Amino acid sequence: MEKKMNVIEKTFLFAWPYTIIVGLLIYLIWGNTDYLLSFVLGSASSLLMNSLNYRIMKAAFKFNPASIKSKTILMYVVKFVFFGIILYISNTNPDWNIYFTFIGLLTFRIILLPLSIFYAKKKEGDTLD
Numbered sequence: 356m357e358k359k360m361n362v363i364e365k366t367f368l369f370a371w372p373y374t375i376i377v378g379l380l381i382y383l384i385w386g387n388t389d390y391l392l393s394f395v396l397g398s399a400s401s402l403l404m405n406s407l408n409y410r411i412m413k414a415a416f417k418f419n420p421a422s423i424k425s426k427t428i429l430m431y432v433v434k435f436v437f438f439g440i441i442l443y444i445s446n447t448n449p450d451w452n453i454y455f456t457f458i459g460l461l462t463f464r465i466i467l468l469p470l471s472i473f474y475a476k477k478k479e480g481d482t483l484d
Contacts, residue, residue, distance in 0.1 A: 359433055366467045367402065373466055374398040374459075382456060389450040397459020398450075400441045404434045405463045427455055 360368075374395065382391045408430045415426045438460055445456035 362467070365474075366463060367406065367468065368469055369466045370398070370462055374402075374462060383396055389448075390452045390455050392444055392457040393451040394459040395454070396441065396445060397456040398462040399459075400438065401460045401462045404437055408434065424435075456460055 378391050378394055381394050404479045411426055413431060415423050441458060445453045
């Protein structure tokens, strides 16, 4: 039996090729491995925190729906504190580029937006012409 994946799970699948392609472009354009590491740090951190958020919220919806509001707020705070720490680490190293780290932190959102639009239109039965 084939398991249907939701948009969040598909986002994780598309995020790795995006990270590899953008990381390769950063390295080919700037030729600096520190810039590449900055981007990979942000991208991996984004995927790590969004994966944690997805697993916690999925368990909350399944086992304890009353805790959804508090877990949403807690995960929001934890994510932004973690992202702040990652940006601080990137900023304290003079060789790394904080802008590439920030773009890496947006990886999940950059992939999620077009996928959500694509699958929303596909479910409505629209032709994607």
